Amino acid sequence: MVAFRDPNGIRPLVLGKRDIDENRTEYMVASESVALDTLGFDFLRDVAPGEAIYITEEGQLFTRQCADNPVSNPCLFEYVYFARPDSFIDKISVYSARVNMGTKLGRENCPRMGRSGYRRGDPDPGNLV
Template sequence: MVAFRDPNGIRPLVLGKRDIDENRTEYMVASESVALDTLGFDFLRDVAPGEAIYITEEGQLFTRQCADNPVSNPCLFEYVYFARPDSFIDKISVYSARVNMARNWARKLPANGKIWISTW
């Protein structure tokens, strides 16, 4: 299995594992931590921007940083829209991120509380 996170960290990627028996370990990569939970895998870590993961059929794990100057510029819509609220992206709770964004937005609202919303 091969997985790669883009060098700008736009989309999330997590790595998990589960032990099948004393001699076998399975690995999993997913865009959200909750996918690991659902299938019984333990969260190992976030895959870094620009990092490649290679897992052999025998279960050997290899990683390599492939980008010269990786940065973390996650897509805002991951936190606002795409991700499940019970997920974590780059060690940040999606639910907490949404609550904090709502609080910050509320501070910018007019004090009189009048907000106009268009309807169709």
């Protein structure tokens, strides 16, 4: 299996593992940490921007940085809409990111709106904030 995270770190990628027995280990890559949890894999780490992961049929794991100047520019929509709230992206809790964005939005906009407050409904995952 080959997995690669784009050199700009726009989309997340995580690596996990689970031991089958004392001599064998399975690896898994996914876009969200919660996918690892659901299938019984332990989170190992976030795959770095520009990094390639290669897992042989025998279960050997190889990694390599393939980008000369990788950067981390994650897509905001991952935190707002795409990812599950119980997931982590680049060590940041999606739930906490949504709460913090909602708090910041409220602090910036509520003074202009007066004491009446500010309410807005968005599509499902956005309702958290």
